[in-house]
Amino acid sequence: MNTDIKILIVDDEDNLRTAVKKILQMEGYTVSTAENGTKGISIGSSDDFDVVLIDLKMPDISGMEVLARLRQVKPNTSYYIATAYASYETAVEAIKLGAEGYILKPFTPDELLHDIRKGIEKRRLIIEAEELKREREANLLELAFERSRLNTVIKSITEGVLVVNKDREAVYFNPAFIKLLKADELELARNVSDVLPYPIYEMIDNMLNDSSSEIKTQSDEFKTDADGDLYVEVSVSPILGNDHSMDGVVLVVNNITTYKQIELLKNQFISMVSHELKAPVAATLGFLEILTNPSIILPETQQIEYLTRASARLKSLIEMVNDLLDISRSELNTVRREIRPVIVQKVIEEVLLLFENEAAKRNIAVEIKYEENIPLINVDPNEIERLLTNLVSNAIKYNKNDGKVLISVHKSAKYVEISVEDTGIGMKPGEKEKLFNEFYRAKNEFTKTISGTGLGLSIVKRILDYYQGYVNVESEYGKGTRFIIYLPYIDEHNTNQH
Amino acid sequence: MSDKKVILVVDDDVDILEQTKILVENAGFSVVTAESSNEGWLKFQEIKPYACVLDLMMEEYDSGFILSHKIKKDAHGKTIPVFLVTSVANATGLRFDATTEDEKSWIKADAIMNKPVVIDDLISKIDEFYEKADAVK
Ligand SMILES: Nc1ncnc2c1ncn2[C@@H]1O[C@H](COP(=O)(O)OP(=O)(O)OP(=O)(O)O)[C@@H](O)[C@H]1O
Ligand SMILES: [Mg+2]
Numbered sequence: 001m002n003t004d005i006k007i008l009i010v011d012d013e014d015n016l017r018t019a020v021k022k023i024l025q026m027e028g029y030t031v032s033t034a035e036n037g038t039k040g041i042s043i044g045s046s047d048d049f050d051v052v053l054i055d056l057k058m059p060d061i062s063g064m065e066v067l068a069r070l071r072q073v074k075p076n077t078s079y080y081i082a083t084a085y086a087s088y089e090t091a092v093e094a095i096k097l098g099a100e101g102y103i104l105k106p107f108t109p110d111e112l113l114h115d116i117r118k119g120i121e122k123r124r125l126i127i128e129a130e131e132l133k134r135e136r137e138a139n140l141l142e143l144a145f146e147r148s149r150l151n152t153v154i155k156s157i158t159e160g161v162l163v164v165n166k167d168r169e170a171v172y173f174n175p176a177f178i179k180l181l182k183a184d185e186l187e188l189a190r191n192v193s194d195v196l197p198y199p200i201y202e203m204i205d206n207m208l209n210d211s212s213s214e215i216k217t218q219s220d221e222f223k224t225d226a227d228g229d230l231y232v233e234v235s236v237s238p239i240l241g242n243d244h245s246m247d248g249v250v251l252v253v254n255n256i257t258t259y260k261q262i263e264l265l266k267n268q269f270i271s272m273v274s275h276e277l278k279a280p281v282a283a284t285l286g287f288l289e290i291l292t293n294p295s296i297i298l299p300e301t302q303q304i305e306y307l308t309r310a311s312a313r314l315k316s317l318i319e320m321v322n323d324l325l326d327i328s329r330s331e332l333n334t335v336r337r338e339i340r341p342v343i344v345q346k347v348i349e350e351v352l353l354l355f356e357n358e359a360a361k362r363n364i365a366v367e368i369k370y371e372e373n374i375p376l377i378n379v380d381p382n383e384i385e386r387l388l389t390n391l392v393s394n395a396i397k398y399n400k401n402d403g404k405v406l407i408s409v410h411k412s413a414k415y416v417e418i419s420v421e422d423t424g425i426g427m428k429p430g431e432k433e434k435l436f437n438e439f440y441r442a443k444n445e446f447t448k449t450i451s452g453t454g455l456g457l458s459i460v461k462r463i464l465d466y467y468q469g470y471v472n473v474e475s476e477y478g479k480g481t482r483f484i485i486y487l488p489y490i491d492e493h494n495t496n497q498h
Numbered sequence: 499m500s501d502k503k504v505i506l507v508v509d510d511d512v513d514i515l516e517q518t519k520i521l522v523e524n525a526g527f528s529v530v531t532a533e534s535s536n537e538g539w540l541k542f543q544e545i546k547p548y549a550c551v552l553d554l555m556m557e558e559y560d561s562g563f564i565l566s567h568k569i570k571k572d573a574h575g576k577t578i579p580v581f582l583v584t585s586v587a588n589a590t591g592l593r594f595d596a597t598t599e600d601e602k603s604w605i606k607a608d609a610i611m612n613k614p615v616v617i618d619d620l621i622s623k624i625d626e627f628y629e630k631a632d633a634v635k
Contacts, residue, residue: 275555275585278585278613279511279514279585282514282585282613282614283511283513283514283517285614286513286514286517286614287513287517289517290517290520290521293524295524296520296521296524309513313513443510443534443556443557448510448512448533448534449512
């Protein structure tokens, strides 16, 4: 039985080596010997010894160094230092270097065997503990279906997954989990309390402590980056065993950053809308309060002027609400389109009719110029009418008295190009950039008396986006502006083939 | 103009501007109006008003902040109350309320008031400002 146990003796004294070897062999141990430190190191590191006995004083290298070198490669072996020169310092140093103990020369066979047995037992315990740990990890892995197909699947999904057992130890997790929660320190069998952010650990802990019979999945949202770049949603669900008791919990982590960003934009839009809606209401209310304030006496003409101005504000409010409804319909994709081939020139003429009066009032000349052979475009005629109405309305509204509006239609390789050009107030370069933003209205000395909601062009943009068209703007402050609309047309070739 | 105290009101909404003018005049002050922050700054230097009421959102969403900052740096501006009015205090997503010390010191306005301005509030805030200033003397 004892032949399984290997012992190495490193000593330069021939007599002692042979004597010790004999004693140990009689006990049935397998014994090797080395007659100096160098050999001791080479033999000691080439095999797994249970116990190594090292003489402190050897001619080539000291026993301490042999001990230190062997410990590095064979940490689980039990080492003993043997010496005739006992001192407190050498004892302490030997223990520090990892020796199990210290054998004082000369020693009796019993003293030797006592220490050797102790060393063997110590090594057995260490090895057992290691095996236990390995076995346990293997079990955990098995429980988490390592090597199975399912594992491969879970490893490749973008959602983070973590399984935690009742002892709050990580039993399984996938790479996405580490990435989403930046839990680089997570490892199998490790307690998750010091690896996960506390609020997430709390969710796990609460569920594991829950003794009620019906435990439901819990979800919450977290920001995982200090700078707030990443939002995740974490759901924790119980894993129930055959006896319906909880074996552990499973966490699923979703990246919801994009969704959060959209939510923020939406909130900003809502606050902007509220502000824009409030302005005309406040102005109207202000006029009414002044008109009903007994301490303010106004001449009748002024009273009428204020009432007129109040109703103008309310009219613009209604227009804005209509525009907003349009926008919300297009956002929700509930616009009912009746798409059919449309002759652009016809729509233009219809739109111009609407503005005849207004243009005449300010003596603005409107001119139309069509090229020949303008192809049809496939659109909802109402939508194109709305688009052109907005452009023509701007060309007249932001024009000067006695100004001009020129509308021309041109065919290019892919698009029907509609240009609406005016000789009006124009825009500064900075103003041009924000033109298509909701509620944007250029504020300069010309525009302050012109009313509008700032939604017209944002609707134009939305309509063009839907039809894969685009718009270009050229403008010079004080001189005029030109909008060019590009709409894809029906390709005769293609349609004929179908 | 008489010896009435002059208040400068700056707002790009001409209707609100006119209403504020009537109400403040009705309370016994004389009013000078401006429709943009540039015009406001010019009028401020010209008339050296007794108080300023500035709309927050004009050409830009923070034009009022910038104008009040400029006024409060001016020698005369330091001695008068400057009020910002806004309809979007506490609005979601956009931050216009002066909450941190940093923002307060940067903005320099004496109060941020909600639109529409309640004239009695405005008058009592002006009085308060001057009472405090007198007490310090
Ligand atoms: N032809 C133009 N010439 C000069 N400025 C223009 C022209 N068209 C648009 N703008 C500028 O772009 C801004 C945005 O235009 P948009 O049509 O979106 O809004 P609006 O005309 O103010 O309001 P509405 O929603 O009633 O059309 C205008 O306020 C104006 O400052
Ligand atoms: Mg418009």
